[in-house]
Amino acid sequence: MRKKVIFPQLGLPYLLLLPQLAITVVFFFLPAGQAIWFSFLRQDAFGIRTEFVWFENFVELFQDPLYLDSMWVTLVFSFWVTLLSMSVALGLAVLADRHIRGATAYKTLLIWPYAIAPAVAAVLWIFIFHPQIGLLGKFLNGIGIKWDYKLNGTQALITVIVASAWKQVSYNFLFFLAGLQSIPRSVLEAAAIDGASPARRFWTVVFPLLSPTTFFLLVINLTYAFFDTFGVIDALTKGGPAKATTTLIYRAYIDGRVNLDLGSSSAQSVVLMLAVIALTAVQFRFIERKVHY
Amino acid sequence: MMHGPVSTTAAEAIARAEAAATRADASRRRADWLTHAILILGVALFALPIWIVLMGSTHDVATISRGEVPLLPGPYAVENYTAAWAEGSARTTRVPVSAMMLNSFVMAMLIAVGKIAISILSAYAVVFFSFPGRMLAFWAIFITLMLPVEVRIFPTFKVVSDLGMINTYTGLIVPLIASATATLLFRQFFLTIPDELVEAAKIDGAGPMRFFKDVVVPLSTTNMAALFVILFVYGWNQYLWPLLITTTGDVETIVIGIVRMIGSEADTDWHLVMATTVLALLPPVAIVILMQRWFVKGLVETEK
Amino acid sequence: MATLELRGIRKSFGAVQVLHGIDLQVAEGEFIVIVGASGCGKSTLLRIVAGLETATEGSVLIGGADVTRLEPKDRDIAMVFQNYALYPHMSVFDNMAYGLRIRGLPRAEIEGRVRRTAEMLGLGDLLRRKPRELSGGQRQRVAMGRAIVREPKLFLFDEPLSNLDAKLRVQMRAEIKRLQRRLGVTSLYVTHDQVEAMTLGDRLVVMNEGRAEQVATPMEVWREPANTYVAGFIGAPAMNFLHGRLCEEGHAVDLRAGPAIALAAPPASATEAEVTVGIRPEHVRVVGNGAAGAIPLKVDLVEPLGAESLIHGILPSGEGLTVRASDCSPLAGTTLPIVLPAEHLHLFGGDGRRLRLAHARGAAAPVRVGA
Numbered sequence: 008m009r010k011k012v013i014f015p016q017l018g019l020p021y022l023l024l025l026p027q028l029a030i031t032v033v034f035f036f037l038p039a040g041q042a043i044w045f046s047f048l049r050q051d052a053f054g055i056r057t058e059f060v061w062f063e064n065f066v067e068l069f070q071d072p073l074y075l076d077s078m079w080v081t082l083v084f085s086f087w088v089t090l091l092s093m094s095v096a097l098g099l100a101v102l103a104d105r106h107i108r109g110a111t112a113y114k115t116l117l118i119w120p121y122a123i124a125p126a127v128a129a130v131l132w133i134f135i136f137h138p139q140i141g142l143l144g145k146f147l148n149g150i151g152i153k154w155d156y157k158l159n160g161t162q163a164l165i166t167v168i169v170a171s172a173w174k175q176v177s178y179n180f181l182f183f184l185a186g187l188q189s190i191p192r193s194v195l196e197a198a199a200i201d202g203a204s205p206a207r208r209f210w211t212v213v214f215p216l217l218s219p220t221t222f223f224l225l226v227i228n229l230t231y232a233f234f235d236t237f238g239v240i241d242a243l244t245k246g247g248p249a250k251a252t253t254t255l256i257y258r259a260y261i262d263g264r265v266n267l268d269l270g271s272s273s274a275q276s277v278v279l280m281l282a283v284i285a286l287t288a289v290q291f292r293f294i295e296r297k298v299h300y
Numbered sequence: 301m302m303h304g305p306v307s308t309t310a311a312e313a314i315a316r317a318e319a320a321a322t323r324a325d326a327s328r329r330r331a332d333w334l335t336h337a338i339l340i341l342g343v344a345l346f347a348l349p350i351w352i353v354l355m356g357s358t359h360d361v362a363t364i365s366r367g368e369v370p371l372l373p374g375p376y377a378v379e380n381y382t383a384a385w386a387e388g389s390a391r392t393t394r395v396p397v398s399a400m401m402l403n404s405f406v407m408a409m410l411i412a413v414g415k416i417a418i419s420i421l422s423a424y425a426v427v428f429f430s431f432p433g434r435m436l437a438f439w440a441i442f443i444t445l446m447l448p449v450e451v452r453i454f455p456t457f458k459v460v461s462d463l464g465m466i467n468t469y470t471g472l473i474v475p476l477i478a479s480a481t482a483t484l485l486f487r488q489f490f491l492t493i494p495d496e497l498v499e500a501a502k503i504d505g506a507g508p509m510r511f512f513k514d515v516v517v518p519l520s521t522t523n524m525a526a527l528f529v530i531l532f533v534y535g536w537n538q539y540l541w542p543l544l545i546t547t548t549g550d551v552e553t554i555v556i557g558i559v560r561m562i563g564s565e566a567d568t569d570w571h572l573v574m575a576t577t578v579l580a581l582l583p584p585v586a587i588v589i590l591m592q593r594w595f596v597k598g599l600v601e602t603e604k
Numbered sequence: 605m606a607t608l609e610l611r612g613i614r615k616s617f618g619a620v621q622v623l624h625g626i627d628l629q630v631a632e633g634e635f636i637v638i639v640g641a642s643g644c645g646k647s648t649l650l651r652i653v654a655g656l657e658t659a660t661e662g663s664v665l666i667g668g669a670d671v672t673r674l675e676p677k678d679r680d681i682a683m684v685f686q687n688y689a690l691y692p693h694m695s696v697f698d699n700m701a702y703g704l705r706i707r708g709l710p711r712a713e714i715e716g717r718v719r720r721t722a723e724m725l726g727l728g729d730l731l732r733r734k735p736r737e738l739s740g741g742q743r744q745r746v747a748m749g750r751a752i753v754r755e756p757k758l759f760l761f762d763e764p765l766s767n768l769d770a771k772l773r774v775q776m777r778a779e780i781k782r783l784q785r786r787l788g789v790t791s792l793y794v795t796h797d798q799v800e801a802m803t804l805g806d807r808l809v810v811m812n813e814g815r816a817e818q819v820a821t822p823m824e825v826w827r828e829p830a831n832t833y834v835a836g837f838i839g840a841p842a843m844n845f846l847h848g849r850l851c852e853e854g855h856a857v858d859l860r861a862g863p864a865i866a867l868a869a870p871p872a873s874a875t876e877a878e879v880t881v882g883i884r885p886e887h888v889r890v891v892g893n894g895a896a897g898a899i900p901l902k903v904d905l906v907e908p909l910g911a912e913s914l915i916h917g918i919l920p921s922g923e924g925l926t927v928r929a930s931d932c933s934p935l936a937g938t939t940l941p942i943v944l945p946a947e948h949l950h951l952f953g954g955d956g957r958r959l960r961l962a963h964a965r966g967a968a969a970p971v972r973v974g975a
Contacts, residue, residue: 013428013429013430013498014428014429014498014507014508014511016429016507016508017431019425019429019508019509020425020426020429020431020434021425021431023421023422023424023425023429024421024422024425024426024437026417026418026421026422027418027419027421027422027441027478027483028422028437028440028441030418030474030475030477030478031440031441031444031478032440033459034456034459034460034474034475034478035444035447035452035456035478036440037455037459038452038455038456038458038459039447039452039455041455041458041459042452042454042455045455095342098342099339099342102335102338102339102342103339105331105332105335109336113339113343115589115592116343116346116347117342117343117346118588118589118592118595118596119585119588119589120346121533121588122533122537122581122584122585122587122588123537123581123584123585124536124537124538124539124555124580124581124584125537125539126537126539126555126556126558126559127537127555127558127577127580127581128349129559130353130558130559130562130573130577131349131350131352131353131577132349133562134349134352134353134356134369134574135348135349135352139365139367140364140365140367140369140570141369142348142352142369145367145369173346173349176346178599181596181599181600182600185596185600234451237539237540238537238539238540238555238559241539241540241543241559242558242559242562256451256540259453259454260453260540263453263454263457264454264544272454273454273455276451276452276453276454276455279451280447280451280452283447283451284447287445494687494689496685496686496687496688496689497689497691499651499654499656499676499683499685499689500683500685500689500690500691500750501691501702502655502656502675502676502677503654503656503676503677503681503682503683503703504677504702504703504706504750505677505703505706505707506677506702506706510706514691514702515691515693518693519692519693
């Protein structure tokens, strides 16, 4: 936790901690506390009277079919983003981990999308999916498949999923590759001597040993899909058409920024906080239990 | 079991083994080629969106608006990039890309440097001192790990606007600077500094700040480099927070700028959007590739 | 150069007391080795002298001045650590110069002192190197150099040789001894290795469970161990201990394992008849069959060491006995007649303390410290 050997000064550590603690208190604890407080309040239409309404904001939220819809959209969206980005990354990592020349070069070629902002990634994909000027969009319309992600909800969802997953592949690839490279060669050699075929070796030896990495990435990718993809959605579909791509975070943004509904947007913030805390708690529990190989 | 003369059997066995080895070599070579092929395809597919934008940014707006997705370079590179750099999109944002790039750069640098600075100080306090409230301070920092800025965005926005920091660099940057990840990474590293080194320094007469300056900081350079890459990318790529905080062009970042450039369909200068996109992703991508070694190390270690 | 005095040093970590009142007086230029098994409190004692740890009770005086409340930097001491604790990012020169720079010495003097010390230690060509580019022995030398260059009143060594391989350890041991002689700086040296302790120290402090069991010269400790702990700890292989009973008014000791042995004089301080009889393996004599007073030792295991053999056997009483003998390597299972010469017996009372004979063999009486 701390070192056995320490400096005896008493005032200095507080001084050292001051910048971080001050920022944390003002921009973290204060807003989080306010969010919880406001989520129990309601303002009248003119913003004059404020009333304490207990859980009414939450009750209303969960009775609102549109909010439930955006929950469902978030689940579908997150599921596919996570599945796509993780499976593609795992496949590429397994290939790159084979002892072939150029593994490092492939690594370099695959990691840079990590550096691209979600919103910029979305702009890149416009030129693939756009019905008139996009490579694929134009092609689909050319062969008679009606494609326009600005009109068709399913197509919109596919577009944001692909763009979001694309950006996340490199992150997952790095971790899978690191995980694969930390598996001792002797274990694989033992399996090979036992006569297991490569595919069998992968599913019975490699994949179980990768499970800590996989689980960790699962949580990270879900968090990414929940929150960091805001830029992708805002740049590509703005939550539409007909709210088909409105995730929880996008909805909170609309309610807070556009509708200026303080009580409801605070309640939504609280719901999101609870979601992240739950995810983090699951992760910590798992990390505690995980067996380091 | 063979019944022939021993020598024949041995020769046959060797021949069979050699044949098997040749077959194994051949299949391994085939598998290697297949692996290469799939990886190259993967890389190509991966790079396709970038390639299109890179090529598109060298064509004029008419070509792109007609939907002739260009896969080869065109003649307008200099014009497009100059226009984007100096003027921006005349039809939508009217803010030159250079200005937005500068804002992004300032934001990314200040976030990266600021986070590293305050984190190394607080980690130093938590690891090398014993004082009342140490655990409380540690947990207060640690718990921020749980709530990314996106989750508490509106409450934070409200605090920032109450403080009158809308449309200022301070409002843009300071709320993003408190980071548990960097503090935890430094703490992890500090715990590996042997106790004897501290004792040796004490006997040499170094006080805590001297030890910090002469020993801890020089030893932390690799960790700082690793964090710098990650935090620079993090800062450069911020979207939701700048979107709320910046309502004028003064402190608008490039990532926000691009999305605003895409106005209504007919109004969009697609060729400039493409050039701007290339400019926008260049700095973070360059940093990640140039500092790849530290980046990978930092990424893997901060997530432990 | 200075004297060092410890007065009633006690140390507790929470409820656990690790030092039970240590007193020690060190003369100017003396080399004191604190030796003991791990966990005996020897390192804690050294760290209290260094000022890295605060004593719960007692005081530390360097050169007659009370430094108990002073920070390490104000005590004018230097320390060599077990893992050397070199600053990994600094060159050899900077490692040695660091303390001098903090003290604000003029640049030219720092340069001169570091160069002189480096020459003395044979590090002259390595001053630009980083610690990771040095061998274990060279690192050890740099750690020594860092201490020497400071010209302190007191050198503190915390097991400085235990990270070296056996051959280098012997070499560095001699070098440390020579250096200390040459510089004449009062030194306190902690080790768990009794050979190091015997060869290096002017005097030893043998510690056990937070107490100084004996403070004496190496030969005194070996010849007249103050108690069974010291007797068993110093000397390899360890001293044999047998049950015995004083008889004939203390003029003889009757071994459970065999015949009574006449003593030169009765123990001066014996209060009870039951005693522990100690004899070092090299002092047991192997005799011919049928010799008078011989005890039959049933040989269990023989370890040949080259010039000598270690013979582990069982006495008729069931007690084990180790014999170190030259020109004798019996087969396991055979019986070996042995004799325990009276002049080499050590007698210890029921509390483990040495029983001195009424007319001791001239040697200075060992000083008991602490208790």
